[in-house]
Amino acid sequence: MMNPQSCTPSEPYRGLIHRYGFRLDIEGKESPITLHEGNTPLIETPRLADRIVPGGRLFVKYEGLNPTGSFKDRGMTTAMTQAVHEGAKAVICASTGNTAASAAAYAARAGITCAVLIPNGNVALGKLAGALAYGAKVIAIDGSFDDGLRIVRELEGVSGLAVVNSVNPARLQGQKTAAWEVCDQLGDFPDWLCLPVGNAGNISAYWMGFQECQAGKCGGLDCQACGRVRAPERGLPRLLGAQAAGAAPLVLGHPVAKPETKATAIRIGNPARGDQALRAIAESNGHLCAVTDEEIFQAYGKVAKAEGVFCEPSSAAGIAGLRQAVKEGKIDPKGKTFVCVLTGHGMKDPDSVLSSGAQIHKAAADMASVLKEIER
């Protein structure tokens, strides 16, 4: 078990297991596999708030600042730590890209082998580059993410091989810490927590985290891992889950055989934790919606240009969903506090910027030519 001193705030941050290990239900915590994931910024975005939640406060939880550029690292530190503890010599996962980079990095850190299955031709460039840089074996299958996940589940139980998709319960143990951090940083529950829903592991993990926080299951008052909510009597946050319109199995109520969206990270037709996500949304008196690619990309451009926060397209689905719900009168924003989770960094997907029509100007290398170009 962790030393209780591990969470004194004056000690340097050394990752989720060091910080919250005593409340995470995994094995092997005495030898964590960590890249100091977590501890990501919660940034208030007043210009965006004026536009989409007038009279309310809006924050983004910038999960793109995890070591491999997405929230997946939270679950990967716990899944990899437990896998190594159990003697795994290799890990495998299906991925739209973010899980691949994360699994590859933590396997490298652990000194074990990693294989990742990606859908052929539908993964952002920067994500593949990550998995390859970390030395993973990247296998493009002639099928979708859902096909990859099916194959990976068939491989469960092969000796020495651990599956690190979010069907692995150790993943959610790490991911739930994002909810605790949000509470730490706000000093309170938000009114609404909004996020994209792909495989539905993340929304399930947030709900688990908030519930445990309310129940005081997350530590002692002396260690900042509890006592984080100043007014727990106001009740748990409501969850807003947003799916891409072309990949919205939970909204439709049935799997989607051929999911389609340019937001590749949520291009999933048969979510592994769909039932759990629906339960979380229902229990929280939340809201589930589908947003078009146009709405997603508009939110994606706006958060970068209005606030200086660059996320990947799918990350903006939570903002797009919130905007839609307010416009449709389903949420009255006045006096409310909203947190939108930005799940991955925009750097992962340079093509989405370069293909959106942004222009590079040209000039000769002298002051007059440059000034002319600036004023043009």
Next chain:
Amino acid sequence: MMNPQSCTPSEPYRGLIHRYGFRLDIEGKESPITLHEGNTPLIETPRLADRIVPGGRLFVKYEGLNPTGSFKDRGMTTAMTQAVHEGAKAVICASTGNTAASAAAYAARAGITCAVLIPNGNVALGKLAGALAYGAKVIAIDGSFDDGLRIVRELEGVSGLAVVNSVNPARLQGQKTAAWEVCDQLGDFPDWLCLPVGNAGNISAYWMGFQECQAGKCGGLDCQACGRVRAPERGLPRLLGAQAAGAAPLVLGHPVAKPETKATAIRIGNPARGDQALRAIAESNGHLCAVTDEEIFQAYGKVAKAEGVFCEPSSAAGIAGLRQAVKEGKIDPKGKTFVCVLTGHGMKDPDSVLSSGAQIHKAAADMASVLKEIER
């Protein structure tokens, strides 16, 4: 001035100016322009240590986890805060890519215009994508970084336009905080601090930070912004600066008219702070060296594959330089503590991975085909 309570460690982190503002020599601190930069991980890398500093300890300072993916954000929060305080309506900079993304993000955050000059054809894709995403006017000039910097300096003094290159002294005020963080995280000075040298602002800023730390100029014992070094009597760290062999003006002793290296972030032939960097290296009894692109790319691959930390190629120059110095007997690593600064995230430059020969395998969407590919 900042509230002294702003640095109590139990308060959520809200960026450099909030944390260290009382010790930063800039104006406008009461309205900081921030994306919660800084607070980046210091990660111990024992496998890499075994290989390059046997008998010593090696840490990497992972500056790629700043908001726009590089250390530039530290200087940009201070430069932009001061520029806005002084009434700037627009900012301009020359850049090999990292400064461009950072200036663009902080200008967006401040709600002002940003123009960036980049050398035509020699900037990593992911970096351009960033600057464009944040809405900056990106101008590719028919010349080098050095040409861009010359033009920008000619524009100094234009009303309402602030230059945010590292010739701006407010930049170094933010950048020096990286030295303070290293001390906070280690609880001590390292023996050696190793980093790439391009325009030479960063090495100058680290030296300023370490000196201020030793002089107790960084706050009071009660606020963690001082008292960070347990044994200051052991003396200041020594600085190791590494330039790319094809862009090594400080090593050669004269500007390089046509700098050449695949490590684009340090492809600079006439560093703005060259003299200051040489002084810092001399005062610290340090070491300056040139490393080949081959050495840089080897270190770049190794830190990702052996430790799960993905940096951009130029970031690995410090590691490459350290390795070279130990191999040549110029540094005895036994019992010593080394910190290598990884200045930017590898996600910024996916092309460097994809062009390095890393392979994607293909398989049909069934378990047998996938297993065959894994075992191949």
